[in-house]
Each structure stands twice: as C-alpha cells, then as structure tokens.
Amino acid sequence: MEILDGKKLAEEIKNELKSEVAEMLASGKKAPHLAAVLVGEDPASQVYVRSKVRSCEQVGFQSTLIREAATITEEALLALVDKLNQDPEIDGFIVQLPLPKHINEDKITLAINPEKDVDGFHPVNFGRMAQGLPCYLPATPYGIVEMIRRYNLPTQGKEVVVLGRSNIVGTPMSILLSRKGYPGDCTVTLCHSRTKDLTSHTRRADILVAAIGIPEMVTADMVKEGAVVIDVGINRVEDSGTEKGYRLAGDVDFDGVSPKASYITPVPGGVGAMTVVSLLVNTLKAAKGEIYPKKQA
Ligand code: L34
Numbered sequence: 001m002e003i004l005d006g007k008k009l010a011e012e013i014k015n016e017l018k019s020e021v022a023e024m025l026a027s028g029k030k031a032p033h034l035a036a037v038l039v040g041e042d043p044a045s046q047v048y049v050r051s052k053v054r055s056c057e058q059v060g061f062q063s064t065l066i067r068e069a070a071t072i073t074e075e076a077l078l079a080l081v082d083k084l085n086q087d088p089e090i091d092g093f094i095v096q097l098p099l100p101k102h103i104n105e106d107k108i109t110l111a112i113n114p115e116k117d118v119d120g121f122h123p124v125n126f127g128r129m130a131q132g133l134p135c136y137l138p139a140t141p142y143g144i145v146e147m148i149r150r151y152n153l154p155t156q157g158k159e160v161v162v163l164g165r166s167n168i169v170g171t172p173m174s175i176l177l178s179r180k181g182y183p184g185d186c187t188v189t190l191c192h193s194r195t196k197d198l199t200s201h202t203r204r205a206d207i208l209v210a211a212i213g214i215p216e217m218v219t220a221d222m223v224k225e226g227a228v229v230i231d232v233g234i235n236r237v238e239d240s241g242t243e244k245g246y247r248l249a250g251d252v253d254f255d256g257v258s259p260k261a262s263y264i265t266p267v268p269g270g271v272g273a274m275t276v277v278s279l280l281v282n283t284l285k286a287a288k289g290e291i292y293p294k295k296q297a
Contacts (some may be wrong), residue, residue, distance in 0.1 A: 001258050001260075001262065001263070001264060002262065002263050002264075003263075003264065003266055004228075004264065004265045004266075004270060005270075006147060006265060006270040006271055006273040006274045007268075007273045009146070009147060009273070009277075010273040010274055010276065010277040012150075013277045013281065014277060014280070017059040017061075017277075017281070017284060018058070021059055021284075022060070024288075025060075029287075030062075031062050031287075032061045032284050032286065032287035033061065033062040033089055033090055033091050033092075033283075033287070034056055034061055034063050034064075034090075034092055034280070035063070035065075035066060035087075035090045035093035036049050036065050036066070036093065036094050036096060037066045037081075037084075037093065037095040037096065038065065038067050038096050039072055039095070039100060040068075040070030040100055044234070045096050045097075045098070048096065049065065049096050052094075052276055052279060053065050055276050055280055056280065056283075059280060061280065066080065068080070070100045072103075074104060077095070077108060078107070078111050081111045085113040085116060090116065091118075091286040092116045092118030092136075092282060092286035092287075093112070093116055093118065095108055095112070095119075109122055109123075115286070115291075115292040116286065117136055118282040118283050118286055119136070119138060119139060119279070119282075120135060120136035120137050120139070120172075121167070121168060125137075125138075126167075132179055132180070134290075134291045135291060136291060137172070137282070138168050138169070138172050139275045139276070139278040139279045140168060140173075140211075140232060140274075140278070141169060141176055142282070143271060143275045144230055144274065145177075145183050147230075147271075147274055153228055155177065155183045155185060155186050155207070156182070156185040157185060157187070158186045158187070159187050159189070159207070160174075160205060160206070160207045160208075161188075161189045161201050161202050161207075161208050161209070162174045162177075162188060162189070162191065162209045163191050163192075163198075163202070163209065163210045163211060163218070163251070164192060164210070164211035164212040164213070164232075165190055165192045169211040169232055170209075170211045173211070174188045174190045177207070177209075189201050189204075189205075192212075193212075198222070199221065199222045202218065203222060203223070204224065205223075205224060205227055206224070206226075206227060206228065207227065207228045208223060208228070208229050208230065209230045210229070210230070210231050210232060210233060210250070210251035210252050211232035211233065212233065212251050213233055213235065213251065214235070214251060215233065215235040215249040215250070215251065216250070216252065216253040217251050217253075218231075218251055218253060218257060220253065220259075220260055223260050225260050226261075226262045227260070227261055228262055228263045228264075229252055229257055229258075229263070229264040230265050230270075231250035231252040231265050231266075231267050231270060231271065232250075232251065232271050233249070233251030233252070233267065234250070234267060234272055235248070235250070235251070236248060236249075237249045248267055249267065250265075250266075250267035250270075252267075254267070
C-alpha cells in the first residue's frame with residue numbers, strides 16, 4: 001500500500017506557483033489576487049479559509065479575506081458579490097460554503113461572474129467542464145485528478161465508483177473521470193444514498209472515490225484488493241482524548257481499508273491539501289486570462 005501524499009504534492013505545486021509569480025512580477029505584471037468571503041463562524045469553514053489565505057501568502061499571491069456576520073442578508077451578500085465582480089483588482093473570488101440557512105446558495109453562486117468563479121461552481125463553468133471546454137474546475141475534483149496525474153495512476157478502462165452526488169464533488173468527479181483522455185476514460189458508477197446494495201458496486205471499483213460525509217463508512221469488506229481509494233470526507237468526530245475534543249475522520253475506515261488498497265489518501269493530508277492548492281492554480285489562470293481572455297482596460 002502506498003499513501004497518496006496530498007500534503008507533499010501540494011507543497012510541490014506551491015513551489016511551482018511561487019516561481020510563476022516571480023516570473024510575472026519580473027515581467028512587470030502584478031501578482032494574482034484572490035478574495036475569499038467567509039460568512040459566519042462555522043469552525044471548519046474558518047480553518048479552510050484561513051488555510052487558503054495562508055497558502056496565498058506562501059506563493060506570493062495577494063489575498064483579501066472578507067468576513068461577514070451570519071446575520072448578513074441575502075441582498076447584502078449579493079451586493080458584495082457584485083462589488084467583487086466589478087473590482088478590477090480582484091482576479092478571482094470565492095464565497096465559502098455552507099452559507100446560513102436564510103441565504104440561497106444557488107442564488108449566490110449564480111451571481112458570481114463566471115470569469116471570476118475560481119471555485120468553478122457557476123453553471124457556466126460546470127457546463128464547460130461537462131463538455132470538455134476551457135473552464136475553472138471545482139477545486140476538490142481538480143485536486144483529485146491532479147493527484148492521479150502526478151502519481152501516474154492508470155485510468156483508461158478502469159472501473160470507478162464515486163460515492164456521493166454533490167454538485168461540488170461527486171457529480172463533477174464522475175464527469176471528469178469518464179471524459180476522453182487522461183486522467184479519464186474510466187467507466188464510472190455514481191452511487192448515493194438511494195443506491196441499492198452499495199457493496200456490490202464498491203467491490204468492483206478499481207478506483208473508489210468516497211465523498212458522502214459519513215465518517216468511516218467505507219469498510220474493508222466494501223473494497224476490492226488492490227483498489228485505489230480516494231477519501232474526500234473530512235468529518236469531525238467527537239474525541240475527548242484530544243486537545244480539541246474531536247479528531248478528523250474520513251469517509252473511509254483507513255486502518256481497515258489501507259491494507260487492501262494499492263494507494264490510499266490519508267485524512268488529513270490527502271485531498272484537503274490538494275483542494276486548497278487547486279484553488280490557487282485556478283486563481284493563477286484567472287490572473288493570466290487563461291480560461292477567459294482578459295478584456296483590455
Ligand atoms: N466555496 N466552499 C467553497 N469552495 C470550496 O472549495 C469549499 N471547500 C469545501 C467546503 N466549502 C467550500 C473547501 O474549501 C471543502 N473545502 C476544504 C478545504 C480545505 C480542507 C478541507 C476542505 C483542508 O485543508 N483540509 C485539511 C485538514 C483541515 C483541518 O484540520 O480541519 C486536510 O489535510 O485534509
């Protein structure tokens with residue numbers, strides 16, 4: 001069994017980004033600028049957004065963190081999105097999810113200018129992804145395909161089972177791995193909460209992607225010998241034995257499954273680290289106008 005070391009890969013990619021920024025600055029361009037909007041005090045969101053801002057600093061990007069109270073109205077948040085859409089200093093921005101219940105997430109996502117949608121959540125980017133056109137790929141699936149690529153894992157003709165059909169992970173993951181070319185050309189099965197006899201599907205997987213948000217749900221009996229196991233889950237499980245009172249658990253029972261896997265991602269230090277760095281890669285693309293050519297000022 002080999003660990004798919006997301007943390008190490010992310011460091012490698014950050015070093016590449018750092019040199020790209022240095023080149024941009026040397027040629028008289030400005031550094032890429034990412035803005036992140038964080039609404040409320042969700043503890044996990046705070047950790048993730050902090051990590052995004054810190055990573056920007058590490059590679060020499062500019063970053064702006066905009067914090068809003070959980071009581072912000074939908075209208076006010078839409079106005080903020082519009083302001084960021086218009087701001088020529090900002091290359092790309094994200095609104096960290098989840099949002100408080102009184103705010104319609106779809107409405108916010110739709111309000112983001114697709115050219116600045118470095119999360120790749122807007123239907124324009126999603127549709128472009130589905131058709132194989134240039135787009136911002138959503139950071140988690142992007143991080144996973146980059147991991148597959150950099151570890152040179154074969155994908156052509158492989159049986160892939162994706163657990164979970166969310167807009168930001170499961171569904172785009174199933175599309176990306178079924179697309180033509182590498183890393184793709186897989187035969188993909190998308191399983192979800194209404195799937196019957198889940199184990200009969202998962203046991204056939206050469207590559208198993210777990211993104212359901214149920215701690216340690218995937219157990220050894222569900223996994224084929226030699227499978228590649230990609231664990232997207234980051235669940236906080238109560239644990240009085242730790243300083244924080246919780247530990248992080250994936251959707252996969254790591255101790256049980258890892259002896260059977262050929263490759264497996266750890267939690268933490270697997271997919272999460274790749275998610276953050278993929279957002280930076282998208283932001284660099286935004287700054288360079290790689291997906292949507294920059295309009296002349
Ligand atoms: N708009 N909302 C928007 N964009 C996103 O791309 C996200 N996501 C998901 C939640 N909401 C979002 C993230 O940023 C999940 N996610 C995310 C980002 C970073 C990490 C995990 C999920 C991460 O850094 N994970 C660390 C452990 C962090 C910890 O200690 O809790 C890891 O090593 O897995």
